[in-house]
Amino acid sequence: IEVTGAPIFSEDRKWKGVVLVFHDISDLKQLEQMRKDFVANVSHELKTPITSIRGFSETLLDGAMKDEKMLEQFLGIILKESGRLQSLIQDLLELSKLEREDFLLNIEKVGVQRLLKDLLPIVRQHAEQKEVELHLFVEGDTFIQGDSSRLKQVFMNLLTNAINYTGGEGEVLLEFREEEDSVVISVSDNGVGIPQEEISRIFERFYRVDKARSRNSGGTGLGLAIVKHIVEAHHGTIRVESVVGQGTTFYVELPKEFTEN
Ligand code: ADP
Secondary structure, X not given: OEEEEEEEEOOOOOXXXXXXXXXXXXXXXXXXXXXXXXXXXXXXXXXXXXXXXXHHHHHHHOOHHHOHHHHHHHHHHHHHHHHHHHHHHHHHHHHHHHHOOOOOOOOEEEEHHHHHHHHHHHHHHHHHHOOEEEEEEOOOOOEEEEOHHHHHHHHHHHHHHHHHOOOOOEEEEEEEEEOOOEEEEEEEEOOOOOOHHHHHHXXXXXXXXXXXXXXHOOOOOOHHHHHHHHHHHOOOEEXXXXXXXXXXXXXEEEXXXXXXX
């Protein structure tokens, strides 16, 4: 709380009292703190791969290059770490685009079934690598008004997560249900699950339940923040149900008609 004060005098210049104004600046402070945390997080996330890229290049130049096995192994690490930097920067640019005041969706008529079906070939290879089975249950088509490339991004992110946090004979299900004024699309997996007390935090930038697992699978920690932005820009909602050790379902509800603000 910020307090400012001023004395008050009567007409004959006698001191009568003081006016105190209490300003609740907790929201502002909180915002400022969030901004600081974000900058610190970004710096940290950028630093880790760069440190590793520098370290391995130096070791190679110091002589390790002569050993063919080491050469191959270290170059592999350098490639992977620079890939991580690239995804991080891509996601950061994406988030800042979505957060701009003048950001506009490209609204068109979108067939939900077509949209979801188009995604499957793209994620199938990833699923096969992780030994995860993918199933799509969609009957009939429903059209909604939305930005199809942004919506694809939403379901790509959710599917990629479902595959990454499942693995090893897991199953991922993509379904959609039509309601009167909306459609509900769900992505379920039978993977590691999310502890109840952390569910509300996973949409925060860089929040991860298991840092090592997220990094290993190439996650940036920004995927769900991007997803939430896009869904809310469509005036939709996203919710999560999860049981640790059993699996997770993300439900995205999107209105059929798009209304401007
Ligand atoms: P990341 O790049 O780390 O996957 P996200 O923003 O996409 O970042 O997700 C944030 C965190 O939420 C993940 O690190 C993970 O801990 C958790 N999470 C997301 N999806 C799932 C899922 N399907 N199953 C279990 N945990 C998940």
